[in-house]
Amino acid sequence: MTDPTDDLAPGATGTPEHLSLSAQALALSALRHYLSDWIHHEPGARRGQDPEELHQLRVAARRIEATLGLLRDQLPSRLAGARTNAKGVLRMLGAARDLDVQLEELRTYCEDLPEAERAAALPLEARLEEQRGRARTRMVAALDSEATRHWLEALDIASVEPGRGAGRDAPRALTVMPERIKACYRKLRKAVGSLHAASAPDDFHRVRRRAKRLRYALECGRELYGRPADDVLKSLRRLQEELGHFQDANMARARLAVLAGDSSPLPPQTLFLMGRLAERHAHGTRGARKRLERSWRKLRGRRWKALRARMSELAAEAQAMACAPQDSAAVPLADADRAASALRH
DSSP states (O other): OOOGGSSSOOOOOOHHHHHBHHHHHHHHHHHHHHHHHHHHHHHHHHSSHHHHHHHHHHHHHHHHHHHHTTTGGSSSSGGTHHOOOOOHHHHHHHHHHHHHHHHHHHHHHHHHHHHHHHHHHHHHHHHHHHHHHHHHHHHHHHSSHHHHHHHHHHHHHHTTTTTTTTTSSEEEEEEEEHHHHHHHHHHHHOOOOOOOOTOHOOOOHHHHHHHHHHHHHHHHHHHOOOHHHHHHHHHHHHHHHHHHHHHHHEEEEEEEHHOOOOSSSOOHHHHHHHHHHHHHHHHHTTHHHHHHHHHHHHHHIIIIHHHHHHHHHHHHHHHHHHOOOHHHOSHHHHHHHHHHTTTTT
């Protein structure tokens, strides 16, 4: 599969357009792109026929929430509470998505089982389908709620109007983004450094959340920094993949344990199969720390150093341009859209 980041030509950064791009223009362009993704995937997520649609809707919501936090000081005042709403939307989508993932894993596991053992899995599949149905009912109700529709409307309106960060003297994206990206990196480094042999699943999940924050920050500035950002993003994707498998396995084990102790017990042969499935998930989590450390070494080494150097270089250029006499105002939003054309990847 081709990596979409390969489409970005080295040396495309540092143009006058990038140097004059305001942080607010970058933030609003990001929100417009992510809202477009939401609009594209919401109908499929509602239908529930393709689990990938719900996954992509959740990704769009995550990126919206991350942008609202990353560049909150540059966004219009009407979005002051929008991040809190985004977190509520994410919780609602996550409950349904987690059951999609567990059902898919169960069906994959059963593909190679003898027919008798596949039959033992049917009551478990039915129970998970029942839970998924309830979660989807709650999800659709939440999507239809006045609060969610008002949230989306506020994002739509704010993404095309100037606000606190507009104007000729507005902070430049190339001077704001390094501070935000480095802050995300420091938090990730601290979370990784706190892991040890007996770390709990929540500790690994914290690393995963920090990795996502850094990834979304880099995606927001990807076209500003070119190849150095692409290289770090590739390492982050590998790290997230490892952590994602670990998180999915732990959540599946926890759900199986709850189902095994349910007041409406499943058949003995189904409980036996669930025990084997839980052990399979446990096996998948072994060695997670070592795999994570390998991925982290690749990220924090020359790739991060190259990106840090590029951020410093361009920040200095942008600062020099801002201090020089200018006859024109900050780059218009149409140019901001072009500068952020890679965001949808």
